[in-house]
Amino acid sequence: MTKTELYQSLNYVDATREKRTQMASLILDNPDLIHPLLEIVFEEKDPISNRASWVLEYTLKKKLHYIYPHLDFLTSNMSDVRLDSSVRPLAKICEFLAKAYFSKTKNEAQKALREKHLEAIAAACFDWLIGDYKVAAKAYSMTSLLLLGRKFDWIHPELKMVLEQNYAEGSAAYKARARMILAKIK
Template sequence: MKLKDIFLLCILANNMDFEKLLEERYSKETIHSIATFLVEHPENLNSYLQLIETSEAGTSQRAAWALGHAGVMDKTLLIAYLPNLIRLLEKPRHDSVARNIYRILQFLDIPENFEGIIYDLCIRDLLDPKQPIAVKCFGMTTAFNICKKHVELQPELKIVIEENLEDASAGYKSRARKILPKLKSAEF
């Protein structure tokens, strides 16, 4: 661990509030340190998720970035917080909130009682022309992972992906090229 990381973790351990840290020391190192702190101290996740939900868009964006890193560092960390993540996806304060939540969700084995709402949110965002490409790509993977368990959803996802393919960005097309063949042939 780098000296900067140790310093930032000490600041956090002494109850410096996340919002102030994200505003005053916003950097890649700060984001990594907060993510590490959240993984090592998951008891702080409730207040951290509240910060994402209620803070100004810029702070919410930065906080979501750190949450995304924490979720990738520990794939099981946020399973207990799926209701919070769903609420954040329903009305994200900033595009990066949705992007980072979908980034986390694409790696999770989503419990069955949350699959329906998460799948619906993925489809909503895939159909929304205003959504950034990263939100669509991570949402596409998340929806596909749900389709692995619920084969009856495959035709809908295939149609939604293909509807957007013609005018899509290179990133969207690349992700679609990986997912569509698996949907068509049902190879899981």
């Protein structure tokens, strides 16, 4: 399948779990489509980019290792994404990566993710946490940053400060996640 055919297929993806899962199955069966899918994800001005983000999240939820050869491309472009419906799945992917990296069980993520990737994830997560995004992206970012704070000393004090500053204006869901994260930092 070419990038053009992949793009056309994404036109039929909607917010339903069924459509996302169908398209993710196609990618799971054809891992060579990960890079073209990523290229579409990062075509920020294109409305199809958010659908590509949804499919990427569903794909990586099943087979996270499919992203490892593309970590440089992913991490160097993700902080440019501003579309809320694309940010949420990217923040979730960052959470997948952080959880895998900091897992007590040895795994491929611990070899694949380099310091520059982790730093890029931290930067993007702080941008999403501070920016005007929905609570889901912020919640995933909080979890990623909590984990990344195990590696980078500066993260926990910054995260604590951001959460405390934004707590009063946060939604109930934001406050609940912030309380949980703050308790774990202390």
